[in-house]
Structures are given as structure tokens and as C-alpha cells.
Amino acid sequence: MHFYRVKIIKHLSERNFLFFAIVWTVFITVASLVNFNNVPKVAIPGNDKLVHFLFYFFFVVFWSFALHKNFYLKKYSFIIIVFAIVYGIIIEVLQGLLTTTREPDLYDVFANSLGAIIGYFGFYCVKYKFF
Numbered sequence: 001m002h003f004y005r006v007k008i009i010k011h012l013s014e015r016n017f018l019f020f021a022i023v024w025t026v027f028i029t030v031a032s033l034v035n036f037n038n039v040p041k042v043a044i045p046g047n048d049k050l051v052h053f054l055f056y057f058f059f060v061v062f063w064s065f066a067l068h069k070n071f072y073l074k075k076y077s078f079i080i081i082v083f084a085i086v087y088g089i090i091i092e093v094l095q096g097l098l099t100t101t102r103e104p105d106l107y108d109v110f111a112n113s114l115g116a117i118i119g120y121f122g123f124y125c126v127k128y129k130f131f
Helices: 002-033 047-066 074-098 106-127
Strands: none
Touching: 002 047, 002 074, 047 074, 047 106, 074 106
């Protein structure tokens, strides 16, 4: 009986991470493409890049946990990282094409990419309990 309970809990947690990964992806898309001119801005140097880093850090972590059953294959980890980086580039291009209040920034792409790569290593460390 205990085996089935553990299996059910594991299955539910995988579904939860898939839900979080999808919601987080939609959140990044909306937060990147919607006009927030009416929201007061806080001027902290580098804050924008930290937000980009964290968006894509959690993007990779959520998708990695959601797909971790197949994650033992290195190609899946590579696909998640590449997808996150390409997604970040597409969002930056769309900011220039679809919005009038935002413009694409190469440094945002670097922050997104670094967040995605560090997110993978964070997931890997948690999965294999390096810390």
C-alpha cells in the first residue's frame, strides 16, 4: 500500500511542476509584452537584468522538474536550456515588434541565457543532492 501512495504523490508533484512550468511561461510572456506604464517604477541599477535572470532561472527549474522523469538523458537538459534561450530571444524580438514602450536589449538576452544555464545547474545540484 505504501508503494502506491508514494507513486501517487510523485505523479501529483510532477503534474504540479508541469502546471507551474506552463503558468510561469505564460507569466513571462505577459510580463514581457504587456504595457506597464501605469505601474510605478523603482529605479534600482541592474534590477531589470536580475529580473530577467530570475525569470529564466525558474523557467528552466520548473520545466526540468516537470520533465525530470526523462531528464536522465542529457539531450532533454540540452533541449530545455536551448528552448529557454531561444524563447528569451523571441520575446526580446517581439518586444521590439509588438510594443511601443519596450525595445529589445542584447543584455537582456545575456541575462536570460545566464539564468537558464544557472537554473539547469541549480536543478542538477538539487536532483543529485550536491549541497
